[in-house]
Amino acid sequence: MSPRDLAAASRECPILHVDMDAFYASVAVRDRPDLQDVPVIVGGGHRGVVLSANYLAREYGVRSAMPMTRARRLCPQAVVIPPEFATFTAVSSSVMENFRQVTPLVEALSLDEAFLDVSGSVRRLGSPYTIAEQLRARIYDEQGITCSVGVASTVAVAKLASRRAKPDGVVVVPPQSVTAFLHPLDVGELWGVGEKTTQMLNRLGLMTVGDIAHTPLATLQRAVGASLGAQLHQLAWGQDRRVVTPRRGADEPDKSMGADETFGRDTDDPEVILREILRLSAKVAGRMRTARVAGRTVTLRVRFADFTTITRSRTLGDATDVTQEIYQTAADLFTALGLQRARLRLVGVRMEGLLPRAAVQRQLVLGARESGWSEADQAVDRATLRFGAQAVRPATLLGEGRP
DNA sequence: TCTGGGGTCCTAGGACCC
DNA sequence: TCTGGGGTCCTAGGACCC
Incomplete structure (x- = not known):
């Protein structure tokens, strides 16, 4: 046309x-004429995945979210660039x-x-x-x-x-x-249909969006659940009531905040694991204080060496943004697992049920009087602001990362 | 040296309350 | 002494998105 x-x-x-188009890779190479005509992968790290690959790298089968080990095998000549999120x-x-x-x-x-x-x-x-x-x-x-x-x-x-x-x-x-545009597409192209749902639909003989369109709603819902089933049926006929909604602002905070980290090597050492849980708790609590929110539910995530993942959560009586309270809860959840030196690949800490801190100010002030930890956090925040994130951390984290 | 880190939403069962 | 129905909260797991 x-x-x-x-x-x-x-x-x-x-x-x-x-x-x-290939955003991270495009940004990474735009000021590097020497990389203009070579395969480029943004990603890396020790046990990382591909964040972005330019189109030359994609010709070798490299894709986003692919383990770096596999990407390097597919395209050994690719130049690997660490991400610069700033x-x-x-x-x-x-x-x-x-x-x-x-x-x-x-x-x-x-x-x-x-x-x-x-x-x-x-x-x-x-x-x-x-x-x-x-x-x-x-x-x-x-x-x-x-x-x-x-x-x-x-x-x-x-x-x-x-x-x-x-x-x-x-x-x-x-x-x-x-x-006419939608019906020839593979089911997996639809928003909300990932690997598992694709497999499920394919098992029912549904390969294309057109197949979904001509399947009774009840059949779809039995296969993939009421909510997703209804959504897919509508999308397959081009029905979509969603409107463009500018991102929520400060008045509508995130619903959860968390941090997790994959260990450089799997570990079964409770001291190492608890120290990591402390570091992650401090990271999350700091971000919550910056965003002026507090949360009630602490969720601990543990991934074992075989990649199976479990979560344990506890809801507190009052919302908190205090590092020590979050850490203590997460550490209790970890201890309660009673792991007998199982090898862990990852731990994570997440806070849910976030509220603007203004809504819980009273409790925080009372909590601070009792424990003193809130004042300690505020001192940490002030020092971090002046001297950087590495300057202040709990005593058990000293000796890490810096001479 | 297979498989990151940040999130959201859904499902399902049980507790608890009225 | 035989079995309600609805609503909400909590917990755990899982799928999905970028």
Whole structure:
């Protein structure tokens, strides 16, 4: 189709899904001309996975989330670059700012993708297709990286369309073409259908979105549950009530915050494990205090050497952001497991049921009077602000990481 | 040296309350 | 002395997303 036809076809398609192409890899190589024509993988670490791979690396079968060991086997000549999240975040902010100049209705899904509702921008800027191309040109000029855009009448179809547009393209799916576009797709392309659900659906002989569309709702729901079944049936017919919702602000905090870490090597040493639980508790509590939230439920996560994973949680009487309370609870949960030197691969600590701290101020003040730990945390926060995260930590963490 | 780290949502059973 | 029904909270596990 000509640009003029695409502009006309996009008239009833106010939803844009913009997705940066191989984002981390593109950012990592854009200032490195020497890497322009070689396979590049962003990722690494000791037991890490691929975060992003450029298209040259993908030709060898390298994919996101693949274990690095496998990626290196598939493409030994690839250059591996460790991620620089500060840079990614900065580039992302600029790109999102470009989006907001088009419309206030921007929903960022992650650092590298966003939905835009441009209904209110058409008069000023032209058709949704025209806006998509303008954005792509501006982002390339300013950031030196490419992106792809799906243009459709619903969020779900726009998201699928951007995938078809990759790399460096635009795909418009007008309303009258939605089912023709959707029905040939593999079931796994649908939002919410991952590996397990794909297997489940395939076992029922459902391979494509069209197959799902022509399966009775009750059958789907029996297979994958009431909620997902209903969702899939609607999506398969292009029905999607979701609207573009700008990200929640400070008034609506995250629902949970957590940290986990895979050990460099599996360990069965309770001292090592408890020290890690303390470090993670301090990390989570610090982030909660920065976000001015407190939480009631402490969840400990343990992954064994064979990758099986369990969780144990305890809900406290009052919400807390106090490192020592979180650590004590997590440590109790760990001890209660009664592990007989089982080898662990990972531990994690997560706080759920988060509330704005203003809503629990009274309890925190009382808690602080009793324990004194809250004052201790505040002193740590002040010192961290002045001297950096490595400057202050619990005594049992001294001697780690630094001379 | 197979399989990160940050999240969200759903399901299901049992406790508990009215 | 024979068996309610609904709502909410808590816990554990699992699937999925980027």
